[in-house]
Amino acid sequence: MTELLTLNEEHIPKLPRHAKLRFDEARKKWIINAPERVFELDEIASEIIQLVNGESSINVIIDALCDKFEGAPREVISKDTLSMLQSLADKGFVII
Amino acid sequence: MSELEIKQNNSSEVKPNASVKEKLQIPYAVLCELTHRCPLSCPYCSNPVELEMKSKEIDTETWKRALSEAVKIGILQAHFSGGEPTARKDLEELIQHASSIGLYTNLITSGVLITEERLKKFYDAGLDHVQVSIQDTDPENSEKIAGYKGHAKKLHTCGLIRKVGLPLTVNAVMHRQNLHNLKSMIDLAVELDAERLEVAQVQYYGWALKNQTAFLPTKEQLDNATEIVEEARVRLKGILAIDYVVPDYYAKRPKSCMGGWGRQFLNITPAGKVLPCHAAESLNFLEFDNIKDKPLSWIWENSDAFNRFRGTSWMPEPCQSCDRKEIDWGGCRCQAFALTGNENATDPTCEFSPYRNVLDEPLSNVGKEEIPEFIYRKINVRKPLNGIGHNSNKSPKS
Numbered sequence: 001m002t003e004l005l006t007l008n009e010e011h012i013p014k015l016p017r018h019a020k021l022r023f024d025e026a027r028k029k030w031i032i033n034a035p036e037r038v039f040e041l042d043e044i045a046s047e048i049i050q051l052v053n054g055e056s057s058i059n060v061i062i063d064a065l066c067d068k069f070e071g072a073p074r075e076v077i078s079k080d081t082l083s084m085l086q087s088l089a090d091k092g093f094v095i096i
Numbered sequence: 097m098s099e100l101e102i103k104q105n106n107s108s109e110v111k112p113n114a115s116v117k118e119k120l121q122i123p124y125a126v127l128c129e130l131t132h133r134c135p136l137s138c139p140y141c142s143n144p145v146e147l148e149m150k151s152k153e154i155d156t157e158t159w160k161r162a163l164s165e166a167v168k169i170g171i172l173q174a175h176f177s178g179g180e181p182t183a184r185k186d187l188e189e190l191i192q193h194a195s196s197i198g199l200y201t202n203l204i205t206s207g208v209l210i211t212e213e214r215l216k217k218f219y220d221a222g223l224d225h226v227q228v229s230i231q232d233t234d235p236e237n238s239e240k241i242a243g244y245k246g247h248a249k250k251l252h253t254c255g256l257i258r259k260v261g262l263p264l265t266v267n268a269v270m271h272r273q274n275l276h277n278l279k280s281m282i283d284l285a286v287e288l289d290a291e292r293l294e295v296a297q298v299q300y301y302g303w304a305l306k307n308q309t310a311f312l313p314t315k316e317q318l319d320n321a322t323e324i325v326e327e328a329r330v331r332l333k334g335i336l337a338i339d340y341v342v343p344d345y346y347a348k349r350p351k352s353c354m355g356g357w358g359r360q361f362l363n364i365t366p367a368g369k370v371l372p373c374h375a376a377e378s379l380n381f382l383e384f385d386n387i388k389d390k391p392l393s394w395i396w397e398n399s400d401a402f403n404r405f406r407g408t409s410w411m412p413e414p415c416q417s418c419d420r421k422e423i424d425w426g427g428c429r430c431q432a433f434a435l436t437g438n439e440n441a442t443d444p445t446c447e448f449s450p451y452r453n454v455l456d457e458p459l460s461n462v463g464k465e466e467i468p469e470f471i472y473r474k475i476n477v478r479k480p481l482n483g484i485g486h487n488s489n490k491s492p493k494s
Contacts, residue, residue, distance in 0.1 A: 004334035018224050018263040020200055026122050026170030033172055033200035035225040035263055035292065038124055040098050090334055092263075092291055 005089045007058065009078065011096045013085055014054035019093040021049055034093050048081050052094070058082065100124065100355075120397060122170035124355075127177055127363040127374055128159065130187065132475065134180040136206050137243035138231065140269055140304040140311060141473035143179065144377040149475065154368040156186040158388060160193045162364055165392035167197045171362075177204040177374075179366070188217045195222025202227060204267075207253035208246035212260070215253075219260050226257045227265040227294070232274040233284050241273065243472045254288040265292040270321065271311040273467070278321050282328045286336050293336055295325065297343035301378045301434035306471045314463045318346050345455045349420065350427025350443035357425060358406035362396065370395045372402050375430040379439060405429050412440050414448045 007013065015021060020033045030046040032039040041049060047068070051061040058081060065077045088094040132147040154162075163174060174194045181187055182205055194201050203218065207228040228250060232238035235247040257264045266285045270278055278295070285293040298304045298311045313321075325340045332338070341351060354361045354373050363371040369384040370392065376382060382401045385394075396402060404410065408421045415421050426432075427443030435444050435454045442449035 016263075017261070020224065022198060024170070024172065031172065033224070035202065035227075035265055036173075038100050038172055040100065042098075091337065092334070 005094075005096065007082055007086050007089055007094075007096075009059040009062065009082070010057055012054065012057045013052050013061075013089070013094050013096055015052060015093065016095050019088075032088075032093060034091075039088070039093070044080060045084050048084050052085070058085065100360075121356075121359045123362055123396060124171065124360045125173040125175060125362075126163075126166045126171050127175045127361070128162075128181075128190070129177050129179065129363065129365050129374065130159070130181045130184045130190070131179040131366050133183045134178055134206065134473075135208055135244050135246070136180070137472040137474055138229075138241060138269075138303075139243075139307040139470040139472050140271070140298045142299070142302070142304075142374055143473065144375070145302050146377070147179075147473075147475045148366040152367045153184075154366070154388065156189060158368060159186075159190050162368075162387045162392060163190070163194045163199060164197055165387075166362075167199060169393045169396055171199070173200040173202060175202045175204055180206050180209060182209045182214070188214070188221045191218055191223050192221035195224075200224050205229075205253075206242070206246065207250040208244065210253050210256070212256050215256050215260050215262075219262060223262060225263050225265065227267050228254055228257070229267045229269070230281070230284070231269070233277045233280040234274075237274060237277075241470075243470075251288070254290070258289045264288065264290040265294055266290045267294045267296055269296045269298060270313075271298050272313045272317065272462075273310065275313050275317040275321050278324050279328075282324070282332075282336070282338065286332065291337065293338045295321075295338060295340040297341065299344070299375070299428060299431055301375055301430045303471070303473045305434055307468075308458060309461075309465055310468050310470055312345060312458060312462050313343070315346065315459075318342070344428070344431065344443075344445040345459055347445050348447045350424045350445040352424045353428040355425075356406075357404075357429060358396075358402040359425065362392075362402075370399065370401075372405070373430065376401065378430045379433055381439070410440060412442060415442050415446075418448070 018035060022031060024031045027040065030041040030049065032041065047065060048061065051064055062074065062078050062081050065081065066072065066074050069077065085094050131150065131153055132143055133150060166174065176187065176190065181203060191201050201223050202225045203223055204227045230238065230250055231241040238247040239245050254264055266288060268281050282293060300308050304311065322342065325338055329338050344351070358372045363374045364387055365371060368387040370387055371377065371384055382404060384401050385399045405426065411421060411426055415426060427445055429439060432441045432443050433439045436451045441451050444451040444455050
């Protein structure tokens, strides 16, 4: 049975086989295909999800985003990243 | 991040998008009805009353071409359905093709014809998700509704799906004759390790309309069901997602059927006809273009059938001046036509519809009438059937 997952910065997130990330040419957007639903990712969510590779911890992902978006406070990036990944984890589309 | 539900059944959860207007949308999903052949004969089947024979089915190459054209117009997901799609021997080849061109693939099945070996082939071909229908948790009633002895096999198939490593959705059409088992259906979905349970409602056109009295739930049943779902959603958060909407007859506003006509979705029939909705053939005045004759992109943009109810300009009053017209897109055309004989009629579900009485009248009799025998879905209505549930000597009442 599936367990409820609460993410923290130490976790190494990945997408399960049935959640598929790809760039959609027709919509010019990053999307995640999942059973009978599609997540259309905004700019921030796209940046986060592209760093999810099953190897980097959320900590590492946040650091990479801090490097990329210089000037944005780490706590803001951390909050956005955790909440975005958690919303997918709640539905089983992000796992560890 | 926005989440869009793109299941073919109606749903109230699709959010309105203020910027859409009459602009042509990029479709999300194609429902490939590979065949109308099916060992089951559920009396609420969404297939048309006039079913296609095997000899009319389009071939493997035509399906592959249709899938390739679907990707080109921006479609993201392909649902393989039927009838029973596993009755097609080329299913693994079609899954392989769809997956190789980037489509997300979903198999919608009764589960009664699948072996573990074949399921592994589907997995290796790139299948992403499986949806299995379960008619009831009580095996006897389940088999009576399906008109087929396959309940244990279905449960076995669900186990195989999880064993192979595919996510599972249980689809349960709930109605007067099984709503008392909703709680155990939720328990069963958890036990089967399903990720989603779709509590589907009967829509009354085609086969289901012939069986309306047998299926319409009582108000008490429905209130009880809503309570059960609300409790389970909280208890099972992160474990089992439950899709559930109040059925039209008890609702006050229509649902955004198909996310709006010709906006998100298209359906290809076993014979290659391209429809805006799997039930659209019940709108018997519409003419449909065929994938054998025209490219999918042309059909999406130009087919009369797609343009007939696309957008809002076709709507009568009170829809035309309603602030929800771009939320529900006029509701379900098939049910509106079946119940009123007027294809443009305001969906009778709506409390402002002049036709609301066509729903209220049957509702006022629910629970008072004797439950009639089912009229089962079958390809040739004159042929006697051997399946269980067909042996009654009483003639069915329509």
